[in-house]
Amino acid sequence: MDQGMKMLLTGFDLLLALTLLWLAWQLLRSTDIFKAIIFFICFGLLMSLAWVRMHAPDVALAEAAIGTGLTGPLFLAALRRIERKAGKNMMSEPAGNGEETGSRWKARNREMSPLLWTVTALTCCLAGLLIWTVLIIPRPLPGLADQVAGSLAESGVNNPVTAVLLNFRGYDTLLEVMVLLLGAITVWSITHAPFPPRVPDTSPVQKAAVRLLLPLICLIGGYLVWQGAYQTGGAFQGGAVLSAALVLLLISDFLWLPGMRSLPLRLGLTLGPLVFVLLAGFGILVEKTLLRLPVEYAGPLLLFLEAACGLSIGLTLAAFFAGGRPASDLRETPYSGEAKGKGPAES
């Protein structure tokens, strides 16, 4: 690589780092939460650019699809729910005593100045300490790249990141899939989804576009899962693309969705964890070790596992976006804090 190219790349790195810091600062201090969320989405997209610069395309894809493509809409949906509730209150109540609804979380910034200064000083100290630590670490740092490259042939896949995720460190991924399932269970226990999603009139253009796009999105998701075996891609990225399709369905107000029975959803949510646990048990039976796969069958088994996990991850992320269990699933009236003539639980 010649000198000019190197300088250009260094300049690009510098610019990217400064932009990331500026965006983070803006998103944390702008007064409007909506603006902050938009800044966050831009921040995530630039983060995925940084991942590409560090030769981590798998992480870049995951960041763009999950970290930004899904977290942004999650925040926007939550913001709308919070603001709608607050707004409804303000309309139904006479003005003048709204001291608690909207303004409760407005910054009481000016009056706690000494405390604020202390926190700022402590944070600056922490930053200085951390940066100093990074600068005195002896380089190059030790890594596991050689070991991974050495045993890649036994893993059944050619992509080192997929090999680490699903074979060498399968235990981490098993726990991660369990965390996802636990998250879905928590969300479903706390609240029910506000179905039908309050989209008053979806435009026909949007509906037609979703109809056309949906098969294509599913195809891309499946392809990402498939190509995880030998290049960038995998269950997480594929699942995230699948969840994007489901989110599109949710916001386009397709009527069959709210009335959907929850049993298929539950089965889909648990399919990935179930297959993973079965595979772990299979490892104990055949190879006498948890999660170790026989070398000759590792490839097909991992593909099967990835497909199941991709489906479950897609459904879980979409369930997060829906923000609760399907309304058709309710056997009792949802908890409403204030029992207005309704019994709290009529099963």
Next chain:
Amino acid sequence: MTTILYSVTGLLLFVFGLFALIVCPHPLRKILGGNVMSAGIFLFLVAASYRADTGEIDAVPQAMVLTGIVVSVCITAVALVLSTRLQQAADQGARRRRKRRREEDAGE
């Protein structure tokens, strides 16, 4: 050079997020701060393992970061649902208090 630049950026992002988490009162802003913190940690982890001279990649930190991104989305979703419920409950409490005050005013 690239390694140190991105490591320091990651650490600064972590500190920004932590500061916002402590200072900002709005729950959504706190969750955003937590997300910025996790992005900083991920950036630091991958940047520390990147070898600019050989261009060699280490798959283990990358897989860990991939896991971390998914887990942080999971945490974000649960936190958002909780904060929505919190707001709902607080609003109901405020409405009830106001109603009681009005009844007391009418009774006097």
